[in-house]
Amino acid sequence: MAEFFKDLYKNRHPYTFITPAVLLLIVFAILPICIALVISFTDMDLKGLADWSTINFVGFKNYVDLFTDAIFLKSIFNTFFYVVIGVPLVIICSLGVALLLNFGNSFIFKLFRGIYYMPAITNIIAVAVIWGFLYNIDYGLFNYILSLFHIDKVQWLEDPLIAKFSLIILAVWKGIGLNMLIFLAALQGIPKSYYEAAEIDGAKGWQKLIFITIPLLRFATFFVTITTLIGWLQFFEEPFVMTKGGPLNGTVSIALFIYQKGFQDSNFGYAAAGSFVLFIIIIIATLIQFKLRKSDVEY
């Protein structure tokens, strides 16, 4: 035993280096997931927070309740709505911008790279304030521009269906920057000789795009798809700051539902159960992606 401690002391440096990070991650990531699992089977609420003896074990009741909760079912529908429309839109837009930006390397292209990245580094509250003003039904810029074409006022955030699209527009605007940089890094990694060889064979510009560029971006596209999909399944900030889930729960997402149940209603057990449903959806979506990629490689 003494030998073991002597050994540990001699090799203490790597442990000293990793201790702060490992300790913080255990306390704020590993331990919480265990706690979340336990409380998802209890009726823990604000009372339970003060006095643990009032917490009761309720089995699968929270999970059963979730799937009869009309708002939760609506939040699942809304989340899939966001994902199905938003994810392809983000991927297409960021790939498009990256392809355009890859045309040149002069100052102007670098400037535009910065401009397209700007929304990605903008604070979400500032985004909400600015876009709330743009979407304002009476004084907003968008409705003013539409009025120039004699189009009636659009209820950007007041109509349950239009509000979903308004949030998607905002999220796409914010989501292009990061993915564009990933695509751009991948594009710049493609050897020039591939294109030269294709030119010798007489390939036209669009042929080079379809037969060389797009296939070689397969890994970047896979990475962007996975991360964007996971991000959009957790769609939270946009409805949280723009609409608080309204009107008529028309924009509430699963993640927002969890937040509202947890921090507004202090229904911790119920919210934790909701968060595990979301976790399982994310895992399933990721597995499907990996499965599709496998068949893609064999092809």
Added chain:
Amino acid sequence: MTEKVKRQTVKTIVTLVLIIGGILVAIPFIWMILSSFKPDAEILEIPPTIIPKHVTFQHYIDLFQQLDFGIYLKNTLILVVFGFVGMFFNAMAGYAFAKFNFRGREKFFYLILATMMIPGQVTMIPVYLILNQMGLTNTMAGIILPGLVAAFSIFLFRQFMTTIPTDLIEAARLDGAGEFFIFFRLIVPVAKPIFAVQGILAFIGAWNNFLWPLIIANDESLYPLSVGLQLLQGEHGNEFGLQMAGSAFMVVPIIIIFFIFQKYIVEGFTMSGLK
């Protein structure tokens, strides 16, 4: 049409498309800046003026005199400082995983990577309960601790530091340098590029941090800019000029920093090997 002329036309079209797209992307920013200098009456005019007729700085002055943006700014800067502290924790861990052989290395590393897959919503409530149990709600420590270290950052530091030659470290050890001396005096300067990228990202992340301050802070004296801005939006709902000035105050510094250090961020993505 010769090949050269054709290429030139394509490039012109591409540039034009980029300019139009760029303007569309930038409209919210342009509108924010322009509106922040308009007097209240002018902002609600229909049709709206594009360039302010009467430029005013009153909204920016109000942020500090009527509202507490001075305090919010101080708190945000505290978050930024601790964001850098967190970056050094990430770097130290990344260095240990890259350059030391020790028992449990793989296990610890996989444990760290595994935390990347846990969605924020799952840990949000338990982390709040843990902080509550530790008596850290409504304190600066409670705001800072949950996001101090990040697995992805540790991973990127490790990736970069494996490329530093081990001989260099061995030589310093033979000269009798201590491990911490080696880390701060040798490793940090050599790993400057990754520190530049992570430093900018740490700055942006801390500056924009919003959810934890909102959950943890009850006292306005603990609010950073982001939460302060949300308060402003709620309490001065129709004073768009004030809101736009507050937003500009949050957004413009980040944009300036980003344009200065743009090169490093783009290099960072190339470095992470996403090809």
